[in-house]
Amino acid sequence: MLVSWNWLKQYVTLDMDREELENRLAMSGLNHEGTETVFDDLAIDLEVTSNRPDCLGHIGVAREIAVLYDLPLSIPTPNPQATGPDVDTGFSIKIEAPELCSRYTARIIRGVKIGASPQWMQDQLRTVFAPVNKDWSPVNNVVDITNYVLMECGQPLHAFDLGKLQGEQIIVREATEGEEFEAIDHHTYKLTPGMCVIADANRPVAIAGIMGGADSEVSDGTVDILIESAAFSSIATRTTSRALNLHSPSSYRFERALDPQGVEWATNRACELILEHCGGTLDNGFIDAGGATWQPAPVVMRLSQVERILGISIDADEVKRILLTLGNTETQSDDISLTVTPPTWRRDLTREADLLEEIARIHGYEK
Numbered sequence: 001m002l003v004s005w006n007w008l009k010q011y012v013t014l015d016m017d018r019e020e021l022e023n024r025l026a027m028s029g030l031n032h033e034g035t036e037t038v039f040d041d042l043a044i045d046l047e048v049t050s051n052r053p054d055c056l057g058h059i060g061v062a063r064e065i066a067v068l069y070d071l072p073l074s075i076p077t078p079n080p081q082a083t084g085p086d087v088d089t090g091f092s093i094k095i096e097a098p099e100l101c102s103r104y105t106a107r108i109i110r111g112v113k114i115g116a117s118p119q120w121m122q123d124q125l126r127t128v129f130a131p132v133n134k135d136w137s138p139v140n141n142v143v144d145i146t147n148y149v150l151m152e153c154g155q156p157l158h159a160f161d162l163g164k165l166q167g168e169q170i171i172v173r174e175a176t177e178g179e180e181f182e183a184i185d186h187h188t189y190k191l192t193p194g195m196c197v198i199a200d201a202n203r204p205v206a207i208a209g210i211m212g213g214a215d216s217e218v219s220d221g222t223v224d225i226l227i228e229s230a231a232f233s234s235i236a237t238r239t240t241s242r243a244l245n246l247h248s249p250s251s252y253r254f255e256r257a258l259d260p261q262g263v264e265w266a267t268n269r270a271c272e273l274i275l276e277h278c279g280g281t282l283d284n285g286f287i288d289a290g291g292a293t294w295q296p297a298p299v300v301m302r303l304s305q306v307e308r309i310l311g312i313s314i315d316a317d318e319v320k321r322i323l324l325t326l327g328n329t330e331t332q333s334d335d336i337s338l339t340v341t342p343p344t345w346r347r348d349l350t351r352e353a354d355l356l357e358e359i360a361r362i363h364g365y366e367k
Contacts, residue, residue: 005042011062053256057154080271087283100196103290117144155266156250162224167201209254229267259345260293
């Protein structure tokens, strides 16, 4: 995972020495793989373990820094202004394969003007994409914004040209035997049952969670767009990606268990940026198909276990600070124990031992 030094500064103050920060991140579980200068920025390569998909975006890494250094964290609260008609008028979404897609949302913006994305956005995207793809270049304002939000929060998005979708509907379904699909990389892929596709009334328009289609991509002539933000099966995404030998930043993230609350935050963030930099009118509301999202269960941690298991003495107030700053919500506490509900972006926190491990990696064994 490449992160931009300048980008991180949007969320947390970076007054510390860079090498010191890299070492502290490594000691806390984000191993430092290297740092490269990209124009006036730094691309820092961090190894993110499979249980920490929350750190596959700049906000997640900034959150770790804020906890390690006890710094305030500034996260945008997107609130795009919808002045258009109700979004569900004349358009529908149907999930025919709920085991492959638990939630699918769509928002519609009409009257956008396709052009170049702002220079600051191009610069930050270049820092995180160019070191691994020397041919990387910005695409256009809409596509760059979806990529920006992906690298900001870790939730993949996709923008369709609404005018190229047929039948005013999105169907999330399994591919049929022998079905073919031309992706935006202009390669044609032969699909098989078990693969999840996003289809309009007549054909697939995306391989779910992996790549969109050439027939519905945003181009210079695009006027109206549909923004997809969804939750796809990690197992199905991984299986399809390997079967087709087709990998993308989106598939890399969907292969892990992403934050279910990120679906709505990401689409709001993208819509807000598109309205600001591309113009247009946002339809009111969003189409939301799927069942109830996963919710974390409370975890009880006995304060006596901190010293007994970790072998270090940590003040109870510091224990609470670490857990709450990591995003846990205090449910109940007394002199004996602390009960917290983990945040939705930390599916790996399910037991007392998990909380103890968090305390150890943030506080450090050497203190």
